[in-house]
Amino acid sequence: MSVAKRIVIEPVTRVEGHGKVTILLDENKKVIQARLHVVEFRGFERFIQGRPFWEVPVLVQRLCGICPVSHHLAAAKAMDRIVGGENLTPTAEKMRRLMHYGQMYQSHALHFFHLASPDLLFGFDADVAIRNVIGVAGKFPDLAVQAVLMRKYGQEIIKATAGKKIHGTGAIPGGVNKNLSIAERDVFLKDVEQHLAWAKSAVKIAKDYTVQNLAMLAPFGSFESNHMSLVRGDGAMDLYHGNLRAIDAQGETIFDQVDYQHYVDFIAEEVRDWSYMKFPFIRSIGPEKGWYRVGPLARLNTATFIDTPLAEAERKEFRAVTAGKPNNITMAYHWSRMIELLHSMEKIQELLNDKDLQGTDLVVKGERREVGIGLIEAPRGTLFHHYKVDKNDLVTQANLIVSTTNNNEPMNRAVAKVAQDHLQGVEITEGLLNHVEVAIRAYDPCLSCATHALGQMPMEMTVLDQEGQILDQKSRG
Amino acid sequence: MNRRIQRILLYGFGNPARGDDGLGPALAAAIEELDIPDLAVDANYQLTVEDAAEIAGYDAVVFADAATQGPTPFWFSRVDDTAVKRVGNTIGSIGWTSHSVSPAQVVALARDLFASKVAAYALGIRGYKFGDLDEALSLRAMDNLSYAVTFARRALVERQFEHYVQEFGHPAAG
Numbered sequence: 001m002s003v004a005k006r007i008v009i010e011p012v013t014r015v016e017g018h019g020k021v022t023i024l025l026d027e028n029k030k031v032i033q034a035r036l037h038v039v040e041f042r043g044f045e046r047f048i049q050g051r052p053f054w055e056v057p058v059l060v061q062r063l064c065g066i067c068p069v070s071h072h073l074a075a076a077k078a079m080d081r082i083v084g085g086e087n088l089t090p091t092a093e094k095m096r097r098l099m100h101y102g103q104m105y106q107s108h109a110l111h112f113f114h115l116a117s118p119d120l121l122f123g124f125d126a127d128v129a130i131r132n133v134i135g136v137a138g139k140f141p142d143l144a145v146q147a148v149l150m151r152k153y154g155q156e157i158i159k160a161t162a163g164k165k166i167h168g169t170g171a172i173p174g175g176v177n178k179n180l181s182i183a184e185r186d187v188f189l190k191d192v193e194q195h196l197a198w199a200k201s202a203v204k205i206a207k208d209y210t211v212q213n214l215a216m217l218a219p220f221g222s223f224e225s226n227h228m229s230l231v232r233g234d235g236a237m238d239l240y241h242g243n244l245r246a247i248d249a250q251g252e253t254i255f256d257q258v259d260y261q262h263y264v265d266f267i268a269e270e271v272r273d274w275s276y277m278k279f280p281f282i283r284s285i286g287p288e289k290g291w292y293r294v295g296p297l298a299r300l301n302t303a304t305f306i307d308t309p310l311a312e313a314e315r316k317e318f319r320a321v322t323a324g325k326p327n328n329i330t331m332a333y334h335w336s337r338m339i340e341l342l343h344s345m346e347k348i349q350e351l352l353n354d355k356d357l358q359g360t361d362l363v364v365k366g367e368r369r370e371v372g373i374g375l376i377e378a379p380r381g382t383l384f385h386h387y388k389v390d391k392n393d394l395v396t397q398a399n400l401i402v403s404t405t406n407n408n409e410p411m412n413r414a415v416a417k418v419a420q421d422h423l424q425g426v427e428i429t430e431g432l433l434n435h436v437e438v439a440i441r442a443y444d445p446c447l448s449c450a451t452h453a454l455g456q457m458p459m460e461m462t463v464l465d466q467e468g469q470i471l472d473q474k475s476r477g
Numbered sequence: 478m479n480r481r482i483q484r485i486l487l488y489g490f491g492n493p494a495r496g497d498d499g500l501g502p503a504l505a506a507a508i509e510e511l512d513i514p515d516l517a518v519d520a521n522y523q524l525t526v527e528d529a530a531e532i533a534g535y536d537a538v539v540f541a542d543a544a545t546q547g548p549t550p551f552w553f554s555r556v557d558d559t560a561v562k563r564v565g566n567t568i569g570s571i572g573w574t575s576h577s578v579s580p581a582q583v584v585a586l587a588r589d590l591f592a593s594k595v596a597a598y599a600l601g602i603r604g605y606k607f608g609d610l611d612e613a614l615s616l617r618a619m620d621n622l623s624y625a626v627t628f629a630r631r632a633l634v635e636r637q638f639e640h641y642v643q644e645f646g647h648p649a650a651g
Contacts, residue, residue, distance in 0.1 A: 047494070047610040062494030062610070068522070106527075114526050133526060134582065137589045145590045152527040166521055 021436055023419045031423055034416035037275055048398045053082050053389045057171055069103035069158055070378035074385040076171035077374030082389050084366025085174025091359030092175035097240050098351045099161035099170060101344040106154025107379035108341040111444045113147030116334050119438050120209050125431055146198050153195055160184045175363035185352055192349045199345040203314050206338040221330040221414035221439035224249035226292035227301040230377050235304030239377040245302045246282055251326050254282060260375040279408050280401055291409035294381025296336035301326040311343035330414050333442040378403050380444050404445045414439040489520040489541040496611045497604025497618040500543040507626045513633050524578050529586035533593035540580040544601030550621035552647035556597035558584035598638050
């Protein structure tokens with residue numbers, strides 16, 4: 001009988017099972033499986049059922065303190081369908097886009113500078129006591145200040161377009177409830193050039209790091225995969241709206257220009273008994289090989305081009321690294337994320353100079369429907385909102401596929417690859433934990449649909465055998 | 478020296494859709510209605526790095542949040558940012574996936590990046606029910622909130638924060 005062992009890496013927070021990693025070894029201490037356990041928000045359907053549909057774009061923001069704008073806009077897009085108002089006025093669409101690019105800008109800045117850059121600036125194996133935002137602030141104070149101000153700029157755009165910093169109400173079924181005043185616009189225009197310069201320098205940091213360390217990064221947590229995102233009708237990257245495109249690891253089209261109202265014909269979700277989080281896959285390929293990546297890396301791979309000049313030039317350099325083929329390097333997420341950050345800033349500049357933002361035609365309505373599906377390219381990847389609404393305007397059914405769920409299988413694969421390459425024996429070393437962290441962080445998973453009260457517990461790592469006996473245990477934090 | 482602190486920010490944080498995690502924003506909402514002079518009130522799901530830029534503009538900040546432990550109905554302690562050194566202290570570490578930071582980390586960032594000397598305090602309101610999506614506070618948490626609001630109203634008017642730390646401090650806090 002083989003004696004398999006499980007190694008569990010568990011960050012314990014007040015919310016039970018916030019996330020943990022289990023690595024299964026065979027009798028020869030070889031990694032045969034890795035599982036990333038993520039507890040998604042629970043009880044969402046119960047929470048949303050019976051609510052009037054027009055409340056949903058506000059309510060769903062309570063799912064997540066990290067990407068409330070993405071949920072707000074995806075829900076609003078779904079409710080546009082319910083009221084027959086999906087053909088938004090120019091002012092409404094551009095206000096929503098500005099909100100979305102503001103969200104993308106601040107989210108990508110936060111992730112790169114405050115979560116990822118410590119890994120890159122100090123090295124994967126640096127002490128966690130140094131490898132953090134405080135360490136960056138100490139050693140690279142100008143960079144840290146810049147990052148805080150980039151984040152703040154995006155947050156202020158969200159506040160101006162959504163109406164409030166949290167629980168924004170800007171997007172409503174069929175449109176928006178405010179435009180952007182000249183005074184608000186001028187506040188943002190004043191700093192646009194500075195932020196463009198910072199965005200360009202951020203791309204350079206990520207690019208230089210990736211290119212200079214390509215030999216080390218290329219195999220790190222990497223594997224071939226399918227990629228999926230929304231793209232515009234002409235194939236351009238479009239983070240707010242478009243049709244679904246999926247390609248395989250070689251760049252061959254799996255499907256293209258799929259109207260996401262029919263996504264259920266193309267995407268299915270597999271349930272596995274060990275995880276609360278489902279595993280989406282492309283129906284035509286099946287669960288075994290049909291899983292895919294979403295997010296910045298996938299979007300850089302699926303898009304034919306980017307319609308802003310600075311980001312497009314960077315995209316071409318990015319694609320040249322893999323000779324035009326899809327880039328399957330997990331750590332290239334960071335570079336692709338910064339190209340999107342630059343693209344978002346270019347879009348913000350473009351929108352701020354568009355007089356439609358001062359328009360007063362804000363809402364449209366049309367033929368009432370009972371099903372509404374809204375998709376958006378959130379910072380972490382494609383976000384699906386799907387609702388059924390009855391004749392009394394109450395939500396009867398809801399299904400969400402969040403970006404992190406779309407990346408579920410790839411994150412598991414990344415952990416497995418890192419464990420195979422870096423686990424020695426059965427002991428959880430600091431090095432193993434560091435490398436697993438770095439690989440997961442590349443995906444920028446949103447595990448924060450949780451609480452953050454005073455009294456947070458440290459990360460805990462446990463080694464268990466097949467019978468559940470603890471062989472090793474470490475904590476960090 | 479009892480110079481009245483001039484610029485104060487009350488910052489409630491937590492997710493109102495996560496049961497008692499909403500205690501911080503609930504307290505902020507209650508205090509905002511009181512319209513206390515020279516007091517700014519803000520709320521968010523969690524603290525993030527850009528909050529360092531915001532708090533740097535104040536003489537004092539009071540973070541209000543749900544507490545999983547400590548005295549009932551609330552405790553009030555100084556936020557010890559000195560433990561968050563630029564290098565070499567694990568309190569400064571950011572979780573492997575979390576996008577939020579602690580009050581001490583925000584204060585340390587304000588100190589290191591914006592030369593802030595903001596005095597920072599934490600008001601922990603004891604909660605009991607966390608996790609599932611639920612907009613309602615538990616009954617016990619509601620009781621605790623009413624005591625905390627009464628205290629915060631007095632504290633934010635009188636502004637003798639060090640005195641309150643002596644009276645309501647919690648050794649494990651900060």
